[in-house]
């Protein structure tokens with residue numbers, strides 16, 4: 150075991166596999182602002198840019214867990230700010246359905262989170278990342294205890 154990936158910006162703990170779907174118009178711009186502002190957040194997160202949070206339907210929220218993700222974030226514009234008018238309201242409905250499904254499957258609905266981050270909220274983006282990664286680390290890798298997941 151090389152130990153690769155056991156350290157990251159947040160310090161200590163194991164690297165988790167976390168996907169963040171960010172809408173192009175607000176959350177991704179918030180991520181960009183966090184980056185250019187050099188705000189630190191854990192490197193456990195892989196950001197996927199999508200046009201709107203409403204496009205992430207329940208199966209897309211659940212599928213990453215089948216493929217080895219430990220957590221999934223869906224991030225969009227604040228209510229009322231969606232570039233496509235009501236995409237984030239659809240995202241709320243999708244999140245509710247996917248959360249229920251994850252609960253039934255034993256994955257745990259707390260491994261899936263929906264957040265609103267505007268283009269001006271780089272610090273909030275970094276805070277959400279830190280908080281979510283910390284929570285997922287406490288839960289441990291999916292299907293493993295935290296001790297079993299060491300060194301991933």
Ligand code: FES
Nearest residue numbers: 172201225226236
């Ligand atoms: S464009 Fe951002 S949530 Fe729809």
